[in-house]
Amino acid sequence: MDSATQRAWSWHRQGLDGSLEGRGAADVLRRAGWARSVGGATPYLTLFCRAGVRREQADADVAALSIHELPTARGCTYVLGADDFAWALALGRDAAEAQAKVLDKLDVPRSELAALEGAVLEVLGSGVGPQGSGAMDPKELKDRLGDAVRSLGEAGKKKGASTTLPAALGLLQADGRIRRVPVNGRLDQQRYGYTAWGLEAAALTPEQVRTRLMERYLGWTGGATLKQTQWFTAFTVAQTKAALADAGAVEVDGLWMLPADADAREGFRAPAEEQIQLLAGSDSLFLLRRNAAGHFAEEARERQLGSARLALQADLPDHPIVDRGRIIGLWQYDPGEGRIARWLFDAPTTAVAHRIKEVEAYIREDLGDFRSNSLDSPSSRQQRIDMLNAAV
Known part of the structure; x- marks a missing residue:
């Protein structure tokens, strides 16, 4: 396949050719891939250019928990659909654990961190956040928690952990016990509060979670190299090869892809008209x-x-x-x-x-x-x- 056709194939698999027009936000994100969110407007444009979804509808979907921003692959935050919440969160658990391990080195026992997690849940379960909302921002949480949050001084600041609260919030979020919500309902604003959640954990093994991500990833891309899959997933070489095998992936022209995509790619022709x-x-x-x-x-x-x-x-x-x-x-x-x-x-x-x-x-x-x-x-x-x- 020449480079122009390969570009058009990736374009097609991403739903940028009009094939996702009129779809709902959650469906777009499931078919084309989770939208990277770092306090910017990328998720909005992702939905608009593929399906014509306007911001008001996207914000309504966030409020209804049809889509949500969660930490997942590589510990990075993405906007994804509700069907993916539980198993995608499992992918971000290692990043939350890494943050907690920093506190281990600062002589914060896990028992103290567990007690703080319990205190956070108690406060969020009984309190009401700013402007009467059901979420509390980190400052209000810290004020309400009082001495349960410990300052880690200069040693902590050098390791990026000024207090014990962020690590506790990270673990609670990775477990689906709390969720982070934008205070004004918009995905392109970097002001958040936290609210209790209680998401049921995914009934999948770590191996099954990795396989599911690999299946989704290869479907989103229409094919990727081994190195590219490792960059996105952060899997080890052994984990990557196992997930590829479990997904039934095949290698074509140096790209790993799902068998159905390999067949479809063979007969694919780039559109003649501009898109x-x-x-x-x-x-x-x-x-x-x-x-x-x-x-x-x-x-x-x-x-x-x-x-x-x-x-x-x-x-x-x-x-x-x-x-x-x-x-x-x-x-x-x-x-x-x-x-x-x-x-x-x-x-x-x-x-x-x-x-x-x-x-x-x-x-x-x-x-x-x-x-x-x-x-x-x-x-x-x-x-x-x-x-x-x-x-x-």
Whole structure:
């Protein structure tokens, strides 16, 4: 399969070809992959560009627990559907344990941590958070818990653990006993509270959980190398090979894939007509395999913005404009101007100009801004906006 067809195949498996139009948020995330969430707007654009889901509907789905942000693979937070909550949480348990082990080295006995977990559950079960909500932010929790939370002093600060509370919250969240919720209901704001949950644990062994993730991952990507699967899953080589075998995966052209996808890929043909999307730099199309460089056409691989060659960077410096899996330009949102700043490698076609206007209107009307992560701000991205404008 040539590189253009391979890009289009990945595009198709990600549902960016219109095949997921009209689907609900949970269904999109199950079929195309969990949306990476770091206090940015990626989950919203993930749903909008694949299925036309607007922010109001996405927020309603969060409130109804149809979708939710949880720590899972590699201990990273993703937005995923309700059917995946329990087994996906099991994948994030090791990261929570690692945080707890830091406290072991600071002479915090597990009995003390367990007692703090119990105290947190008691407070969340009987209290009401800010503005009468059912969630409490970390400061209010700390105030309510009093001496049950221990300060770890300078030694703790050096290890990234100033108090015992974050480790206890991490363990409780990994077990599904509490959940973290955005205080204003929006996924692109980095202010959270905690509420009691009581999610029933998945009735799967660790091996079965790894196999399920492998099945989902290969379905989301349409095929990935051994190294790519290890990067996303954080499985050991032995665990990866076992999960691939249990999933019945086959190797084709250096990619591991599900048998049904191997058959479908063989007869796949790239669409003849343009299919334009403006995606987040951390969209699943790139993040799952961390292979943004492979989405540039050969003639664009030497392009630079500033001093950096785009095709040599593991992660994109800006958000991509994409046609059937091929990156044809970059963009950022300029809230001051209420417009998308963009750099297109070639003159815009009618389809490109139309889609830019659609996404521009969506961001302006639904989101107000498009933040990549919790630290992103209009001022922090102004230099990138200026560079894109200058490159036009």
